[in-house]
Amino acid sequence: MSIPQLAEIAALIGDPARANILTALFDGRALTATELAFAAGVTPQTASGHLAKMMQAGLLSVVKQGRHRYYRLATPQVAQMLESIIAVASMTPPRLRPRTKREDALRRARTCYDHFAGLLGVGIADSLRENGHVNLGDDGGEVTDSGMAFLEALGADVSRPGRRPFCRHCLDWTERRPHLAGVVGAAIALRCFDLGWVKRGRDPRELAITPGGQLGLHQAFGLTI
Amino acid sequence: MSIPQLAEIAALIGDPARANILTALFDGRALTATELAFAAGVTPQTASGHLAKMMQAGLLSVVKQGRHRYYRLATPQVAQMLESIIAVASMTPPRLRPRTKREDALRRARTCYDHFAGLLGVGIADSLRENGHVNLGDDGGEVTDSGMAFLEALGADVSRPGRRPFCRHCLDWTERRPHLAGVVGAAIALRCFDLGWVKRGRDPRELAITPGGQLGLHQAFGLTI
DNA sequence: CTGACACTTCGGCCGGGACCGAAGCATTCC
């Protein structure tokens, strides 16, 4: 029920004329059909059809006043939806996005139990996978021979025994992509602390990357965070 | 500048095939082009065109791995955008005036001790049985191999030991049909809470299905509640 | 009543885009 509706709603917004109408109403004002037709750049009869469709979909509401009909966005949720689409649309070309420092810091690098998460965590995981050091499957992961050599060269101690999974991935909630967990993830994190590449931040989970870390992480993993 | 882009992004989501692809990726997993073609109900070459368009728009990112290409949502903002559209979409059909709200909500989804009941509970049980994931007999039930794989893919932890029955059914008093109880029923319920698919309502037993839950439950169990 | 204005409905035209078959690369397996 809700999947075809997703396409339906999006298709409504996807027409240029209708998108123009919606953006004209975005600030909450109520405008007449003729004004909206002009804003959309189409004739009144064409706009009328668009307005009827958006009415039926519940995107707009209308009040009759004399021989005018004032249209406006039906609910605040509609405005918020438009805003979230614009956020995605205006983010794709440039990389500009205002954000709180704390939020940004956590997204950049943080701990997840005893391993790394955020851009740092997924960056390391990507690097290891692209270089053939690890293979990540649906139900865990494995370290290749070159991966073991790489870890030894890095100085990460993965000899710790135990019943704990050796190498697994863990979905990152800010990046929505996997980072490394398990013994390997923890060993890499510990080694980075020992090397002074990262330090604890104010928030217990927050991490700060040191100047030396910038260099080391770039050399070891090709990261530029 | 951002108006034509609004229509552009929305038009991408507005095609049914592309909307299916996006919803299949909604939970953050990465899927191959072929899997997505199947999910969208189109041939691989058609899906390939869709994927290319969404890549160029910055909605998706891709990782090459061997001869597979794993696609995923590019950023968390994309997921949030989809959720906000779903929120509007699932609100639009003005609910056919129900009986008492409380009664209707309880019939739709509620807890029964530590597992799900109501339409939600029997829907999940039906789905698992129809797909051969569980067999329900008179005095209990058993989970098949495919069922164990399904639960693991879902992220439901059924490893908890104890003397408790592993999988049993429980007669639903509103639907007069069985829903799942035991360790399996509890694990599924817990996982749905963790995924944010359902939340507690006012009444301790009452449950509310979130917009994301609408999607997730449809995807995982084929439910349209 | 008559004419002006706001808006909608109807009918036909037309273009963009979704779709698939066939063929072309890339990668892996035997």
Place this chain on the structure above:
DNA sequence: GGAATGCTTCGGTCCCGGCCGAAGTGTCAG
């Protein structure tokens, strides 16, 4: 090496839906 698999590009068909002109409904002014 050759075959199989995953994915993409190309070419051609076809249909959905936006668009406008003309005509219909409703409201206000004089």
